[in-house]
Amino acid sequence: MVAVRRVGAKAGLSREQVFDAALDFVDAHGLPALSMRKLGAALGVEAMTLYNYVPNKDALLDGLVDRVMETAFADLDSPGASWVPWLRSFAHALRQALLAHPGVLPLAGTRPVNSPDALRMSERWLAGMRAGGVPLGRAMDVVNVVATFTIGHTLAEAGRTPGHEGTEPNLDDRADELDPAEFPNLTEVIATRAGLDFDSRFTEAIDILLAGYAALP
Amino acid sequence: MVAVRRVGAKAGLSREQVFDAALDFVDAHGLPALSMRKLGAALGVEAMTLYNYVPNKDALLDGLVDRVMETAFADLDSPGASWVPWLRSFAHALRQALLAHPGVLPLAGTRPVNSPDALRMSERWLAGMRAGGVPLGRAMDVVNVVATFTIGHTLAEAGRTPGHEGTEPNLDDRADELDPAEFPNLTEVIATRAGLDFDSRFTEAIDILLAGYAALP
DNA sequence: GCTCCATTCTTACGGCGTAAGTTTCTGCTA
DNA sequence: TAGCAGAAACTTACGCCGTAAGAATGGAGC
Known part of the structure; x- marks a missing residue:
């Protein structure tokens, strides 16, 4: 369940949670399906919000490998x-x-x-x-x-x-x-x-x- | 040099030439840079023309590996x-x-x-x-x-x-x-x-x- | 000259990564 | 308690992408 939240309110995200969600998403839907918009949606957040935790998509992918x-x-x-x-x-x-x-x-x-x-x-x-x-x-x-x-x-x-x-x-x-x-x-x-x-x-x-x-x- | 050609005139392409050009392009600019539009441009042709020789981009990539x-x-x-x-x-x-x-x-x-x-x-x-x-x-x-x-x-x-x-x-x-x-x-x-x-x-x-x-x- | 068909181009759609700017909330200071 | 600074999230926009659908063009056979 994604909590209802107003603009500006913290979603309480963390770098860890972003990587966790990305790994879950890739496991579930495959790498080609992973996009910043969809990952944001999975976290109940807009795509650009993810850029607070990760400099770009490449870094996100690198993080998955590391993990x-x-x-x-x-x-x-x-x-x-x-x-x-x-x-x-x-x-x-x-x-x-x-x-x-x-x-x-x-x-x-x-x-x-x-x-x-x-x-x-x-x-x-x-x-x-x-x-x-x-x-x-x-x-x-x-x-x-x-x-x-x-x-x-x-x-x-x-x-x-x-x-x-x-x-x-x-x-x-x-x-x-x-x-x-x-x-x-x-x-x-x-x-x-x-x-x-x-x-x-x-x-x-x-x-x-x-x-x-x-x-x- | 790309020959000047009017709409509808045959470009004289072949499946072979498309794969050759794709391989050259990837060697020169890297895989992420390869797009149907750019490959078409390299052949002096619109992107959609390539679909006469290859069913989709995935098949193009498979062909590169085979080659x-x-x-x-x-x-x-x-x-x-x-x-x-x-x-x-x-x-x-x-x-x-x-x-x-x-x-x-x-x-x-x-x-x-x-x-x-x-x-x-x-x-x-x-x-x-x-x-x-x-x-x-x-x-x-x-x-x-x-x-x-x-x-x-x-x-x-x-x-x-x-x-x-x-x-x-x-x-x-x-x-x-x-x-x-x-x-x-x-x-x-x-x-x-x-x-x-x-x-x-x-x-x-x-x-x-x-x-x-x-x-x- | 005319028709037919293969080949190419044009247009359009929805999605992509992400730069730039805006809005809202939180917590500190006075 | 009022005000404000900064953080966090959102909105908008740009130029790409793959490719579906349809229009335009040229050459081949009659």
Whole structure:
């Protein structure tokens, strides 16, 4: 319920509430549907009012990415000596955080995360991994590889562009049109679902990566 | 030079030319700047004329992704028995194709590629890898892992959102603001550039992945 | 010369981000 | 208690956007 309020009266908004509402809106209606006017309406406020809390729409989107990224780190402690299980946890936590807000996923790939919180986080795991015996450059590499793979793989998993649901047929939807004579292998993939399990594929790839980096001299 | 032409006269356009112009435009001005009006102007035509060649803007964007993806496969033959070097070539070719058109990169992550050409391509490498002794599901997994990692990593490499150049500071730009006392490790990263070489990081990660998959029972 | 049709242009609608200016309320000071 | 300063919200307006609908134009076949 939106409270009735007269011009000039405080709506009692806060930066936090604006981001919360934006995340809810994107989760509910998809990223393309998010506009300042509609977000304002969802908060019972005119569009321009939002500019008291956010300099422009881009900053709002950046904030959404930050917010989702933070939840991935929320329950993680420092890597310490055993950086392999720590990175494994990080990868799976990041994937879960992204899947929980698929609307924000396309932004996660394109927007650099440089908020003060993110920098503090980076500093923390860099220190932890060095303490665990990983050279600085190696630590940067392995964490970035894990993060970028997780984002790329989860982008593909979330599939069609959020907000475009139903407009872009994916492979499954086209199973019928696929001529088994021309595409015997693809037909078999769809029939047996071999190689279509994102969950186990992700787990396997992360383990391969971590084992490979752990084995480097 | 745009030829002078009267209303109703054919502009002699083709679907190909529209996509070519769109790709040029995005490369030159960034994805956010692409609009039907401006693309029309670049072709010496009104916006609505483009709808004779493309059903809507979304289809135009899908076509751009297809086009870039195809160039990654263009010089690749079938995997055959030695699928590891083939996949390595594929990964590097894909990365180069994406880096050549960074404006299209954000789309590559979000738009499923299901054009007939893409399906034929998939069928081809699936057949090749099976002939090389890779089980069907395994082939799907390793190719998808390589592709999604490549997209994720290249997204990060291309960095700031194309079209937003200069509006989003990245880590390097903030080197000055970084307090060495609070962020000793990040400061060292920037100073020594340890772990900031995308090229060698990508090569290393791909090799780790391929070696790992090759070693699976 | 005339008709038909493909191609292009024109006009229009509703929505977008946001700059600029206006109105209203709250809380402090006198 | 009166007055006022500042904060917060609203209103208006501008130039964009994607695209639906329809009018205008040119060339091809008779």
